[in-house]
Amino acid sequence: MLKTGLATSALALMLAAVPALAQDAAATAFEQAIGAPQPVKNYPAPWPLKNLIKDGVLTVGTTGASPPRTFVDPATSELTGSYVELFEKLAEDLGLEIEFVQLEWAGILPGLAAGRFDLACDGASWNPERLGSDQFLMTSPTGLNATVGITTKDSGVTSFEDVGDAVVGGVRGEIYFEGAKKALPEAETAEFPGLQESLMGLMNGQAGVIVMNLSNALNTLEESPVKDQLAMVGPALEVFPQSLCVNPNEPDLLVAVNTMLGNYRADGSLSALIGKYATSTAEVDLLNRIGY
Structure with missing residues (x-):
């Protein structure tokens, strides 16, 4: 009986392990088939966006006073920074021109709610009030801070x-x-x-x-x-995670921006933009710690 019991237990363990082994094999095969992280390619170009402030233009609110993300270059008097370039890349990839509106931070979120911009925030921190707000929409994270x-x-x-x-x-x-x-x-x-x-x-x-x-x-x-x-x-x-903010009347823009941000994380361009102006890209590289 003892031998039979041991054999039965061993068989049970082996049978229990089969699904796990099969899952591991399937996961490995799936990963090998997909290969390295890659961007999503099947999206509209240009993306049809219905409620832009101005047709064909991405209007962006920014402070221009939060280096290295957004600031005015003293040598050229031009708005620049990692997030300025991120906004410009989003506009280009969505087939839009871009127009910046520069103002103090205190006016950014009210400006979105009032319909002054399509997109804003060079890294708005997540909290329950913001994530649940009906005054603006928050994108997937662009960094940790x-x-x-x-x-x-x-x-x-x-x-x-x-x-x-x-x-x-x-x-x-x-x-x-x-x-x-x-x-x-x-x-x-x-x-x-x-x-x-x-x-x-x-x-x-x-x-x-x-x-x-x-x-x-x-x-x-x-x-x-x-x-x-x-x-x-x-x-x-x-x-906390941080993200961009979208006009509450433009849920289609939120979908488009989230798609692009996922691509930029996958192909490394988001990290490259941050690294161009900052000494570290950890704020992007560690997004996988929170599932992105």
Whole structure:
């Protein structure tokens, strides 16, 4: 009986393993058949988009004040950056001309809701309110980001736990700043209209720490004229995916943009655009950690 029992158990284990082995073999064959990641090719060209603000034109709202994603090149006075090029690539691949509308961040999301742009946001962070909003639509992620701070090296602040009575500054309306207010409810705060103004506020003593996203912080520490006086404040208060935002009346544009973004992730062009302006492409390369 013992031998029979052992044989039966062994047979049961072997039979149970067959489906798993078959699945592994099928998965391997499927992967080999498909090959390396590749973009989707069967999409309309040009893509028929029904509710654009202007026929044949992709109207994009951007701050032009969030390097390295969007900024004005001081040498040419032209709008440039990784996300400016991303918007231009989207327009080209969708068969559209492009027109930028430059304004402060506080006006971007209301501008979408009011129908001023088709597309906007050089990386809007996800939260329940935004994902569930009827004022705009959010695309699939274009990158990961995090809330960090910048301070002066002589401030004595090395982490958010050291903030104490230091004034915490940030850009008016940005989710990173709003999140920092909630995380540091006792801190006095100072609002600024843009990133450069907040950095000036730090240097002239209006704020002891300025809050921003990690992408902007790394660029500031790399490119700012006063970078030798600056230090990072961490660890990050929050880590989150970011995406572009679409006019709520243009669900067909959302489908088109999501298709293109999937292609850019597959063929490496999204990572290449980020790497052209930033010291790291980790924000794109790590999207697979959240299923993209």
